[in-house]
């Protein structure tokens with residue numbers, strides 16, 4: 001606060017707002033690289049040498065040069081902080097330790113919310129392996145340019161580099177989110193993904209939640225959606241159907257492994273939520289709102305004159321006439337076009353998980369929670385039904401590889417283009433995606449209880465651009481159907497693209513739903529979609545496509561081509 005980086009929100013205890021330099025507002029995928037001696041340890045053998053969209057390789061020589069150009073003297077005149085942290089409960093056999101060096105006090109505060117930072121780390125570390133994380137905003141003092149919003153950064157020189165062989169992350173030039181809180185995407189997904197590959201487990205971009213039905217039966221699900229597609233909202237839904245309870249284990253990352261009984265167990269390696277603020281309100285996510293009543297940091301949101309936060313989506317929850325200051329420091333009135341939007345579309349809340357009223361009592365259980373179902377999904381305005389169930393594990397891996405979604409504000413992409421985001425991992429891969437897919441296929445072994453795999457789409461629209469499904473708390477109806485499928489109820493029927501609910505088998509009481517349209521599988525749409533998926537996988541994964549996945553593609557494509 002003394003340095004002007006944070007500003008206290010008087011409406012909530014211990015809650016602060018932070019505004020960044022407007023040039024530093026999201027993850028920068030184009031500057032996110034993975035270093036390996038062999039290029040193809042990181043990238044796939046793309047067709048005709050097409051540029052890789054799945055992971056970006058940097059050679060050890062270029063990595064060295066990039067570091068030499070940036071790091072010597074980069075923290076001159078600044079405080080260097082040493083952050084010992086644990087991903088997962090401190091001392092749990094499934095947890096991993098990291099140490100981040102940083103010159104950003106904002107990063108220190110956010111790491112204390114998002115990971116477990118403690119002196120105890122040194123004690124449990126002993127001689128064990130840890131992940132080395134080096135971060136600098138890249139602005140040695142004295143600075144010879146204007147610092148905007150007291151937020152030092154160096155956008156021209158941003159690099160977020162990973163050395164999986166050395167279990168190391170080096171990030172320079174950005175103080176924002178996944179670029180600088182190195183425990184999250186860099187460690188818990190890219191580096192941990194590679195450790196998981198070596199050790200036979202999985203590090204995935206997935207929420208973890210449980211659903212208990214009116215009979216008292218509880219099942220756990222993980223769900224992988226691309227960034228800013230509603231993982232946080234789903235992880236914390238308030239079910240609209242009476243008698244159901246949802247509890248949250250995590251909203252972004254799952255580390256999973258099969259135990260000796262063949263049961264897939266998952267832990268959330270994080271300690272907090274770094275959620276997209278716009279769209280979050282008491283209607284869409286009352287439990288997140290409850291978590292935001294104290295002890296939070298809000299980044300790039302707007303502020304109301306009475307010391308509260310504001311963003312697009314909170315219009316009905318604050319006084320309509322209250323003066324608002326936008327994330328860019330401009331005056332704003334609700335409903336006005338001037339200075340809209342009040343908050344950056346990728347503005348975020350950083351909140352401790354323990355603030356969320358529906359955290360599962362086992363959310364910190366070192367053994368993890370048992371997973372019955374894996375859900376993939378994306379924002380698909382057209383063609384894709386509300387839910388599809390995979391025919392088996394292999395087909396499920398293919399459904400995951402097919403994930404596409406409308407671009408979001410979480411990274412630097414613009415517009416509403418539909419982008420491939422296989423397994424919701426495009427930005428978070430730490431090694432060759434073909435090997436990653438093979439790793440998934442290899443998870444299936446005799447004696448293991450393979451979870452069912454589903455694909456959901458809450459975002460299908462009709463010709464008038466109206467959503468066909470209400471979403472949010474009503475999604476419990478789809479989760480209920482999945483629970484019944486896990487128990488083997490005969491409520492699904494085959495189609496060319498997978499199993500879909502038999503008509504009427506999802507409880508839609510009280511909703512006005514056009515079932516036919518919501519579940520239709522338009523042949524022309526799917527023909528062009530699957531041909532496009534083939535082109536994409538052949539270009540981007542090329543010869544690294546695992547043979548089993550290729551036969552899934554051939555099999556599903558032949559069925560789709562035969563559709564009338």
Ligand code: OXD
Nearest residue numbers: 178227228252274410
């Ligand atoms: C995130 C993201 O911040 O996926 O979780 O971008």
Ligand code: MN
Nearest residue numbers: 205227228252
């Ligand atoms: Mn995420």
